[in-house]
Amino acid sequence: MGGRQPRRGRTAAGHPLTEPLPTCRVGDIEARPEEDRWLVEGLFTRRAVGVLGGPPKAFKTWVGLDMALSVASGTPCLSRFPVRETGPVLAYLAEDAGEEVRARTAALAKGRGITLDALDLFVITAPVLWLDDSEHRERLRRTIEEIRPKLLLLDPLVRLHRQDENDVRAVSGLLGHLRELNRTFDLAVLLVHHTAKKERAHPGQSLRGSGDIYAWLDAGLYLTKRKDGILLTVEHRSAKAPEPLSLSLVTESGGTARLIVSELGPGxxxxxxxxxxxxxxxxxxxxxxxxxxxxxxxxxxxxxxxxxxxxxxxxxxxxxxxxxxxxxxxxxxxxxxxxxxxxxxxx
CATH class of the missing domain: 1.10.10.10 (Winged helix-like DNA-binding domain superfamily/Winged helix DNA-binding domain)
Structure with missing residues (x-):
């Protein structure tokens, strides 16, 4: 064909070409050794995005803090699940004052014989964090760049946006942003979320709002109230999950607290x-x-x-x-x- 060929990086009309998407051959993707699969063995895979769901007063915040403390300290989560990757943790707890977050974390740490001073457990102290606001998203990104956490804990989802949680497009945008942070910074994301009052066949289907939340997650931790206490059910997208377990919060004199899981009794x-x-x-x-x-x-x-x-x-x-x-x-x-x-x- 005759005529002038466009310059490299520009169209025939002189406009810059759009950068192509990066690709690689599937065989060039580095295989992940089995021992590197887990962040917290049996409970949360490395680089997973997941949801910790349950009704009010079911220890959701306690469990989230327990996992955060475990990843930051290398001590077992829920007194049972070993941590396979230790590192900094970044947390934002929208419903709890700073002193309450410190008190709960200190109680859990005391039960493990560790002190807070040596922990790389960082808490965002901003009064609000809106994941549907571009400025707030950028500030969160810059914070992650600075701290480089292994785990990002956000509690709870309902306090992190101003959208209709039943709106698939709005919720998809929020979750897509979190997935982008997850992949860009090689970190796990644990999102605390409420379940609906009406229980469904599977606890993951009881998560409040758009069904896109359940479809998004790699790991699900579900807390269900039972007559005799709290039931913990775990599921993974690509790993074997443990059997359901009974969860209890044990407080002792001197301000010590421990979350303990145990096998289910006959009843x-x-x-x-x-x-x-x-x-x-x-x-x-x-x-x-x-x-x-x-x-x-x-x-x-x-x-x-x-x-x-x-x-x-x-x-x-x-x-x-x-x-x-x-x-x-x-x-x-x-x-x-x-x-x-x-x-x-x-x-």
Whole structure:
């Protein structure tokens, strides 16, 4: 073709060319060793964005501070989960005065035999931080550049923006900004968020507002109030999660506090199993066709072994039946009467 060729970096009309997106061959991406997978083993993966969700007065802020203290000090989180990457932590707690944040953190630190003075745990003291404000975003970015934290704790989401939390576009913009900080600065982000009053089949689906929040997260920590205390449920996008655990806050004389998790007792196991069985039936009932075990596992966010035990129990009970295409509700005229029902095993 004849004619003058455009100069490098400019279009034929003389306008600067848009910079192309950076790329690389997939084989050139550095593989991550298994031992480098975790920030807090079993609880939070490295460079994850995640949500700590629960109703009011369910120890959300305590758990967030416990993780922050653990990453900054290298001590186990919730007295159980070892920290695999230690470093500075940056936190903003919008609902708590500075002296309250210090008091809670000091109580947790005292329970581990460490002092606050030596910790690289930094608290943003600005009266407000709006993630939907360009100036505030830039100030947060510059703070992260200066401190280079391994973990950014933001508590709670509802106090960090002025948008409608049910507006998918608005929420997507907030979460997209946090994901950009996560990838740019190689840090984990833990976002504290409230759950709706109405419980759903899976705790992650109970997060208040847009469903984009649940879709965004790499790790989810959910606190649920039970008759005998608080239930902690964990899920990961790309790692195996621990079984649900019972969580308690233990305070002792002298201003010491410890968060402790323990295996579920028989009564708690039965309650969790009953909830999962009801959720499984709800998912099958909502489907227009038989549902596979793998689909139920994905929708309910549970381990394969756990959903398998529930399906077998419900099949023995006569509530569901297996077909070539998956699991379906058993026809009403063939379901057991009340005195024929069987007790569900622990899930």
């Amino acid at each position: 708690e196991e039965r309650e969790v199993a009953g909830d999962l069985a009801a959720a499984t039936i709800d998912e099958i009932e909502r489907a227009a066709e038989p549902v596979t075990r793998s689909a139920l596992r994905a929708r309910l966010g549970v381990r394969n072994e756990r959903i398998g035990r529930i399906l077998k129990a419900l099949e023995r009970k006569g509530s569901i039946e297996r077909t070539n295409g998956g699991w379906s509700l058993r026809p009403a005229d063939r379901r057991p009467t009340r005195d024929q029902t069987l007790e569900l095993p622990f899930a």
